[in-house]
Amino acid sequence: MEKSIDEINRRICDGSARVVTADEMPDIVSELGEEGALREVDVVTTGTFGAMCSSGSFLNFGHAEPPIKMERIWLNDVEAYGGLAAVDTYIGATNKSVTQMESYGGAHVIEDFITGKSIELRAQSSGSDCYPRRSITTEIRLEDLNQAIMVNPRNAYQRYDAAVNTSDDTMFTYMGTLLPHCGNVTFSGAGTLNPICNDPNLRLIGSGIPILLGGAQGMVVGEGTQHSSAGNFGTLMTTADMSDMTSDFLRAAYMYRYGPTLYLGVGVPIPVLDLEVVRKTAVRDEELMVSIKDYGVPSRSRPVLRQVSYKELKSGMIELNGEEVRTSSLSSYRRAKLVASTLKRWIEEGQMTLCLPTRPIDPSKQAKPMRETRKVVLVQEIMLRRVVTIKEDQDITEAAKKLLRGETNHLPVLDEQGRLTGVVTTFDVAKAVARPERKVKVLDVMTRNVITTRVDEPIDIAAQKMEHHRISALPVVDAQNQCIAILHASDLGKLFKSGGNKP
Amino acid sequence: MKLLVRLIHDSKPIIAQVVRDTGVLINVDRARSDAHEGEEALVDVPDESCMLVSERMRSLGAEVSILEEGIRHDEDECVDCGACISVCPKEVFSFDDDWKLQVMTKRCILCGRCIQSCPHAALSLNN
Numbered sequence: 001m002e003k004s005i006d007e008i009n010r011r012i013c014d015g016s017a018r019v020v021t022a023d024e025m026p027d028i029v030s031e032l033g034e035e036g037a038l039r040e041v042d043v044v045t046t047g048t049f050g051a052m053c054s055s056g057s058f059l060n061f062g063h064a065e066p067p068i069k070m071e072r073i074w075l076n077d078v079e080a081y082g083g084l085a086a087v088d089t090y091i092g093a094t095n096k097s098v099t100q101m102e103s104y105g106g107a108h109v110i111e112d113f114i115t116g117k118s119i120e121l122r123a124q125s126s127g128s129d130c131y132p133r134r135s136i137t138t139e140i141r142l143e144d145l146n147q148a149i150m151v152n153p154r155n156a157y158q159r160y161d162a163a164v165n166t167s168d169d170t171m172f173t174y175m176g177t178l179l180p181h182c183g184n185v186t187f188s189g190a191g192t193l194n195p196i197c198n199d200p201n202l203r204l205i206g207s208g209i210p211i212l213l214g215g216a217q218g219m220v221v222g223e224g225t226q227h228s229s230a231g232n233f234g235t236l237m238t239t240a241d242m243s244d245m246t247s248d249f250l251r252a253a254y255m256y257r258y259g260p261t262l263y264l265g266v267g268v269p270i271p272v273l274d275l276e277v278v279r280k281t282a283v284r285d286e287e288l289m290v291s292i293k294d295y296g297v298p299s300r301s302r303p304v305l306r307q308v309s310y311k312e313l314k315s316g317m318i319e320l321n322g323e324e325v326r327t328s329s330l331s332s333y334r335r336a337k338l339v340a341s342t343l344k345r346w347i348e349e350g351q352m353t354l355c356l357p358t359r360p361i362d363p364s365k366q367a368k369p370m371r372e373t374r375k376v377v378l379v380q381e382i383m384l385r386r387v388v389t390i391k392e393d394q395d396i397t398e399a400a401k402k403l404l405r406g407e408t409n410h411l412p413v414l415d416e417q418g419r420l421t422g423v424v425t426t427f428d429v430a431k432a433v434a435r436p437e438r439k440v441k442v443l444d445v446m447t448r449n450v451i452t453t454r455v456d457e458p459i460d461i462a463a464q465k466m467e468h469h470r471i472s473a474l475p476v477v478d479a480q481n482q483c484i485a486i487l488h489a490s491d492l493g494k495l496f497k498s499g500g501n502k503p
Numbered sequence: 504m505k506l507l508v509r510l511i512h513d514s515k516p517i518i519a520q521v522v523r524d525t526g527v528l529i530n531v532d533r534a535r536s537d538a539h540e541g542e543e544a545l546v547d548v549p550d551e552s553c554m555l556v557s558e559r560m561r562s563l564g565a566e567v568s569i570l571e572e573g574i575r576h577d578e579d580e581c582v583d584c585g586a587c588i589s590v591c592p593k594e595v596f597s598f599d600d601d602w603k604l605q606v607m608t609k610r611c612i613l614c615g616r617c618i619q620s621c622p623h624a625a626l627s628l629n630n
Contacts, residue, residue, distance in 0.1 A: 177616070
C-alpha cells in the first residue's frame with residue numbers, strides 16, 4: 001500500500017487527516033505494525049528548538065528623501081551587511097553590538113523587531129549623483145519595513161555532538177558552560193523529534209516544502225551550509241516572513257563569553273507516503289547516537305570520549321570513564337514538542353497542506369574543512385629564547401634582582417633537574433616584601449599551577465590562554481617540562497609590525 | 504534563612520565567636536577570600552535565630568545582608584532548555600514530566616554559576 005501526496009492533501013482539506021507528532025510514532029508502529037501505521041497515519045510532524053547561530057534576515061527599509069544608498073548600516077548599533085543596494089540589508093544573528101554589552105546582537109534586533117519594538121537605524125554612504133544623501137538616523141518598527149524575510153543559511157542540524165571539557169579550567173563555549181575535569185556534558189537537539197532524523201535519506205525534505213520557522217509558515221530553501229548528511233549531520237536552509245513570527249518560537253540568547261545567538265523553533269511535516277516513511281519516522285532516541293567531544297582540546301578535530309544516545313543524554317546523567325556525569329540540554333525539548341504540536345494543529349485545521357520537494361537535497365554530501373594556504377603562526381616564531389629563570393630554593397631578594405636585571409615581570413622557577421615547577425612575578429615578590437613574616441624563599445611565594453605553552457602551539461591558542469587566565473606571559477616547555485623559552489603578551493605585537501610574520 | 508556576611512580584612516574569627524556567644528549552629532554554605540574584594544561567606548541559620556545572629560555579627564564589624572530566597576527565575580525569559588541543570592553544584596534545577604524547568608530555591612547557595620550559563624538571562628540574584 002502506498003499513499004499519494006494528493007490523497008493526503010485531500011484528507012487535510014476535508015479535516016480527516018490523521019496527524020501525529022514524531023515522538024508518538026514509535027509506539028504507534030509498535031502497536032499497529034508498519035502496515036497498520038501506514039494506513040492509520042497521514043502526517044508526522046517534527047520539531048526542534050535551539051540555538052541556530054547561522055540565521056538572519058533580509059530587510060528592505062524603503063527609500064529615504066533625499067535617497068541614500070546605504071553602505072554601512074547599524075541597527076541598534078549592530079552592524080548589518082551594506083553590500084546590497086540601496087536600502088536592503090542582511091542582519092546576521094551573531095553580530096555583536098558595537099556600543100552595548102556584547103550580550104546584545106543581531107538576534108536581539110530580530111527579536112525586538114518581531115515583538116514590535118522600535119529599532120534605531122543608522123546608515124552612511126559615500127554618495128552618488130543618483131543617491132546624494134550621505135547619512136541617515138531614524139527609528140523603525142517591523143511594520144514600517146517593506147520586507148523582513150528571514151533566510152537562515154544553516155538550521156535544524158540533524159544531530160549535534162555532545163560536549164565535555166577535560167581541561168583544568170571552566171570553559172565558556174557555544175555549547176554552554178563546560179566544567180573542568182569532565183564536570184558536566186552539554187548537548188543540543190531534540191532527538192526523536194528532530195526533523196532530518198525522521199527523514200535521514202532526505203526523500204521528502206527538500207526545496208519548497210512547507211515548515212514552521214519561528215512560529216511562521218515558511219519553507220525549506222534547500223540544503224543548508226555545511227550540510228554533511230553522509231556523516232548524519234544534514235542541515236537545512238530555511239526561510240519565512242518575520243511578520244508572522246512570535247516570541248514563543250524565536251528568542252535571542254547570549255552564550256557567556258561566546259556571543260549572541262538565536263534560538264529558533266523549526267518544524268517539518270512529513271507525509272506518510274509508504275512503508276519507508278513509517279520505518280524512518282519510528283526512530284527512537286536510543287537509536288540516535290552522537291559523539292561526546294572534548295572541547296578542552298582547542299582543535300578542529302576534537303578527541304571523542306565515547307558515543308552516546310539521545311536517550312542517555314536526555315536522562316540527565318551519563319557514565320563517563322566510570323563516573324556519573326550530569327548532562328544539560330542547550331535546546332529546549334519542551335519547546336520542540338510545542339513546535340511539533342503546533343504544526344500538527346495547523347495541518348489538522350487545514351491551515352497547511354504538504355508538497356513534495358521541487359528539488360532534492362543530496363543525502364550523500366560530506367562537508368570539507370577549510371583549505372588553508374598560509375601556515376599558522378606558531379609560538380616558536382615570536383617567543384623569547386633568552387629566558388631568565390630562578391631555582392626554587394633561592395631567596396626572594398635574588399628573585400627581585402633577577403626581575404630588575406632581566407626587565408621582565410615573570411621568572412619561571414626550576415627544580416634541581418631544570419623542570420618547571422612554578423612562576424614568580426613582581427607581584428608575588430612585592431607581596432612577600434610587604435608581609436615578610438615567613439616568606440623568604442622563592443618556593444614560598446611562587447605560583448605552582450603554571451599555565452604553559454609549547455613551541456608548536458598556534459599563537460592564537462597561546463593568546464587565548466593568556467586572555468582566559470588574565471595573565472601576561474607563558475613559559476614555553478618541551479616534552480620533559482624543561483623551560484626553554486617564554487612568551488610575553490607584549491610579544492604578540494610583533495605579529496602586526498610591517499615586514500613581520502603577519503597572521 | 505541565608506545570610507550573606509562580608510568580613511573586613513584581618514578581622515577576628517567572627518563566625519566562630521557568634522556561634523559561641525549565641526549558641527546558634529551556623530552552616531557555612533560557601534565562603535570566598537579574595538585579595539581585592541575581601542572575605543565573604545554565605546551562611547544558613549535557623550529562621551528564628553536570624554535576627555539574633557545578624558545583629559551579633561554586625562556588632563562585631565561584619566556587613567550582613569539577609570537573603571529572602573535563592574536564585575530568581577524569570578519564567579517569561581526561560582525557554583526550559585536546561586543549560587543550568589548540570590552546572591549547579593546543589594541540584595537546584597530539574598525537569599518535571601512535561602520537560603518544564605523546576606527550581607528548588609531552598610537548595611540554592613547563590614554561587615551564581617547558573618546566571619552565566621543561562622543563554623536567556625532568565626536567572627538572577629535578588630539583590
